[in-house]
Amino acid sequence: MKKITLMCLAILLTVLGANAADKIDLKRLTQGEFSAHRISGIDPLAGTDQYAQISQDGSQIVQYSFKTGKKTGVLFDVNNTHGEKIKGFDGYQMAPDGKHMLIRTNTQMIYRRSYKADFYIYTVDSHKLERLSAGGPQEMPVWSPDGNQVAFMRDNNIFLVKLLYDNSESQVTTDGKFNEIINGVPDWVYEEEFAFNSALTFNADGTMLCWLKFDESKVKEYSLQLYKGMKPEKKEFELYPGYYSYKYPKAGEDNSKVTAWSYDIKSHKTQQLQVPMDEDGYMPRILPTENPEKILVYTMNRHQDVLNLYTVNPRSTLSQLLIKESVAKYVKEEAMEAIRIGKDYILMPSDRDGYMHLYLYSQNGKLLRKIGDGKYDITKVYGYDEKTGDVYYQAAPLNPHDRQIMVTRKNGKTVRLTNQEGWNEAIFSGDCKYFVNTWSDINNPYVYTTRNNQGKVIATNLDNKELRAKTRQYGWTKNEMFSFTTSEGVKLDGWMVKPANFDPNKKYPVIMFQYSGPGSQQVVNSWNAGSMGQGCAYDQYLAQQGFIVVCVDGRGTGANGAEFEKCTYLHLGNLEAKDQVETALYLGSLPYVDKDNIGIWGWSYGGYCTLMSMSEGRPVFKAGVSVAPPTSYRYYDSVYTERYMRTPQENAEGYADCAISRADKLHGALLICHGTADDNVHPQNTFEYAEALVQADKDFKELFYANRNHGIYGGNSRNHLLRQITTWFVDHLQK
Template sequence: MRKLFLMCAALLISATTALAGNDLSLKDITSGKFAPKGIGSITALDDGETYAQVSKDGKKVVRYSFRTGKQTDVLFDVNNTIGQKIESFEDYIMSPDGTKMLIQTNSHKIYRRSFTADFYIYTIASRKLEKLSDNGAQQTPVWSPDGKQIAFVRDNNIFLVKLLYDNAESQVTKDGKKNELINGIPDWVNEEEFGFNTAMTFNGDGSMICWIKYDEKDVREYSLQMFKGEYPEHKEYAAYPGLYSYKYPKAGEKNSTVAVYSYDIKSHQTRKLQVPLDADGYIPRIVATKDAEKIIVYTFNRHQSDLRLYAVNPRSTVAKMLIQEKNAKYVQEEAMANIKITDSHILLPSDRDGFMQLYLYSINGSLVKKITTGKHDVTDVYGYDEKTGNTYYQAAGKDPMNREVYVTAKNGKTECLTKRDGWSSASFSKGFKYFVNIWSDRNTPFEYSMCDKNGKRIAMVNDNSELKTKLKEYNLPQKEFFTFTTSEGVKLNGIMVKPHNFDASKKYPVIMWQYSGPGSQQVTNSWAVGSMGNGCLYDGYLADRGFILVCVDGRGTGGRGEEFMKCTYLKLGDLESKDQVETALYLGTLPYVDKNNIGIWGWSFGGFNTLMSMSEGRNVFKAGVSVAPPTDWRFYDTVYTERYMRTPQENPAGYDTNPIKRAAGLSGSLLICHGLADDNVHPQNAYEYTEALIQADKDFRMNIYTNRNHSIYGGNTRNHLLRQIADFFVEKMK
């Protein structure tokens, strides 16, 4: 009897062991072991039936069928070229006529979107590969409409290569100079905050080049101290550190002055275009049209409350205003970036009626109609079909946590093309006959499927089955949405991550994560959810250590209309921190939460709001971690800060609502982490804040990361950073 019992017990233990999952390790999370496989950026080809994409091994550009998702042709192969030979490449740019491509190699990152590279011209039919230029690396090459010319930027000047003249290279501008004058590419702040890296285009027939010139001579410099380091190693700084100096306009300071120019390729004449612009205004885009006598130039006033689109003749230099979009607070940058210009129309997103909706204008600026309606936000724009009058877009149609792809027909009828709950986006074929649907939810890694124009799936391209199988071996956390109402009557959405072995009879410490910046969202039904994305895997790692993890999108975040998002205008950090404190107070009422053991952390704006929340006055946080935080908006750049705050001269009280001013009110244990080469949120923010803490006699801990930028990565850096965050919370809250 005893022997039988021992045998049964052994079998039970064996079965339990087999069923038990593995705990998540930090090394696995940061090593990329759980990174989902994507399909990369795709280029829809002109036939409307196929698209091009870099192969999985990174050696080819392959043509695929939209209808089947299967390979139909190899357009480029590094091992099968005539002429020049390369071993690898990073990206490509297809010519407008589809007969050639530019192959990008040897890329070197500058800022978030800018880089230099060595480009090669590749002719598909002949397999001939030849250098674009022998005179140094290039930036942002642009094809002419007929594919016979290429313009690019080198050392802040524009150059032109003519393919029909044996790739003859000529220099278009000669006044470009580092930290003084820039032609054809944006300066740091325009690149970072208006989200683009090229400020140059050919006109409709390729007879002229048009570009934005940035005069940054009067913009003040910021210098980052660089050290030898180890990954990578900068031997030139072995004994003495060096300085990286660049132009960075802080809130209220001078920006670059901007203007638009054209160059007549045949006559070599350069003209300044007469675009109306305030002396301190912005030009966030320059776009060609089919009409050789018309380019479209976007302008913003400094407050970014008045967006204008001008049709400009590059020969006569005359400008005519087409559309003016004004807002009492600000025009969203995302709305500007999502404007679509077709042969005959301009599709404009606007929140003028309280929610982001789409408005159709003629190419001459006359309002045709409002296309979308409803109490929800359009969140991405895919295009307008001139042939059918259909408009394709993404929206938060069901609720703020989900996204769907929609089509609104010419007659106003709207159809949802992606009906599954979760987060859907799309990449359409030319002519809108097919689209790639990228879908995920909080429990399912990204799936890529081919769909027809009605949303019917016709082929699965990548369902990340390997990752799904791998994840089944691990103890994954429970992820649940919830809502609650604050003491001010504001309903907020949240997500809670519980340990896989959650016991409702116990009381758990809680770690809150958040970003909280204007228009952002972290409470999403997407695999991108989580403090570090990737389906909350890092948060699951923390849950394995005995925590509940929580994120709440407070006031100022996106997906809920203009009023909810813009209520933080002129006072960043005030309402956002109140809502995080209210979240902690709400969580403290739950029977399984230890109300005396609640922590908070965030990165960038989330780091700022961590500090604001810990010094809000209601001392609810036992510990917090602030990574790369702005600590006084006077230290941050003009474009972003003034969009939401105006200038310090206009709004001193708003700027004084900051962590430095609140330092004496800090409550709870604090860890600050910052990269010393952060070109975005300068180390100055951390240095000045810690000085304020010292003078207020507040204890804190600080980790610095040598030569690391705002993303704090490279070598073992990210693993180290996330371990510090986890260990700090364990030390202070367990």
């Protein structure tokens, strides 16, 4: 009996220990404890059913078949090269002919999308590895169409390497200068808000180089103060801080003057291309076509409600308007970014009819047909099969939170290629015959399958069963979708995570998370949902602390059509804040919600909306946390801000209604956090807002993270930040 009792006790202690261990640990969460396995780096090879991918150990670039998933060859092996030797690599760029590739090493990030690195030319057949240049790190190299030349940038200038002439290097431009003239790569605001990192291309026969030149000499500088810090240390700033100063055009201020240029590689003649553009307009792309006598240049007016596509002859420099896209309020950046250029077509997304659909044009600018006619958005463009006329894309036909892979045939018939509700993404083979489908929903992590272009599943590549089991082991609760209608008659959708062992007869404190920015979505039926992604891992952690966690997308967010998305135009933060307040009022009406203990938080635009909501006038929030917020859109960059607000000179009233002007109306306990090296939303925003709170005699707490940028990561930073957020809500909503 004694032995049985001891055995039972041991089992009980083991069970209790297992249960204790199965609580989510915040530090392990921020270190990736609940990160899903992903299949990444699939690089379709043009015109084939093959793709390239870096091996799991990072030592090879391997070729695979889409159809079978089997390896069909090794394109590069770091341990099998002739000439130069390297220990590892960070990435690669295939030459168009497949005979060479650029191997990238020692990558140093500059901003969000830009980087410099040491590149090597690799010849696939001979395994020969050679330095691209011995003159220092290179930025954003570009192959010529025949694979015999590489152009790249260094120190704001363009250089050219010819493989057929023993990799001889020549300098194309000489006027490049930091913070004054940039050749071939975009300036900070173009990179950030027009989402690209290269402004250089060859023409179709490789005889001409064409690029954009950014004259940012009149753009005002912003200086970030840098400290010694830790992980990493900047020892040069141990006693006296240093500065990083760069050109950052704020709303209503001078932008770079952008021009397009060409260079004849044989004659060395450089010419400015004659592209019509407003004096204060934008030139956000320069792209090749299949015709050596034509390149494409995009222009936009400063209001960003007109997008022009010009064909330009790089030799004569003359341009011709091909397509003019003009829509109410603004052309979405995502639509401009998603334009696809083919041999005989241009595929352009547009919300001109109220929803984002696709418009197929000939290379001469003639509208051939429209793809999509339902009251739902097409959200990604995957490709156009010129042989069959089939257009492949992602869309939201079921509801705004769902994504399906679709094809529209040449005859107009539309077919859904995915068969499961949730969030579907695709990578199509170069011949459009196969695609790798990634599916997840808000409660199930990613499943990867290979399908043919009829949607038939050929193989399951990855299913994340282990992670799904781990979420059960750690007591994750089901994330529930819901909808309600505000007092203004607006239907809003959200998701809710409840604590385990939820008792409907008990009243729980609530933490609301939101982002709320134009065109964004946080309420998605995807494993990427949640304040920190990872299937709402951090939100599940908060639920284990006894909170209900809620997210609602208000007016201005995406996939509900242009009217819903663009209704916040000229008054960012006003309607968004009203909708978050309405959400709190709705939640407070539920029998299991403690209406006197509701908090709100957000990051970036979400931090801004947190402040606007806490000072909306209706005192529904007891506490809030604002991370890296723009507190006045006078401080934010020109391209993003003016897209939605026009300039301060034109819209003084809209700019005046901001978090700073509402500081005296702040209600609730506020924690505000910012990285001191935030090059995107400058710490100036928090400094000035804090001063406004002081003068309004409002109590608050602020935290700064030395040398951290907008993402506040590195070392223990993210773990520390999330712990402060958690503690803030525990202290103010549960005590």
